[in-house]
Amino acid sequence: MSGGPVCAVCGYHGAPDRETPGSILIEVVLWCAFIIPGIIYSLWRLTNKKDVCAKCSSPALIPADSPRGRKIIADGQ
DSSP, X not given: OOSSOEETTTOOBSXXXXXXXXXXXXXXXXXXXXXXXXXXXXXXXXXXXXXXXXXXXXXXXXXXXXXXXXHHHHHHO
């Protein structure tokens, strides 16, 4: 089975999206006003990216080749 992980919430099977936490607006303000907090905030945002479902944005992704993943795919077809 290929196509990426399976969403445990909506059953989507495919490539996930990458989500970056925080706000770009806060990041820009911190960079403009306070250099050191801006660096820390930027590093936090970059190191905490996570995969989410491309359909429902849930972080509940499971491998497609796991028993539960195979069951979700079989039930959805």
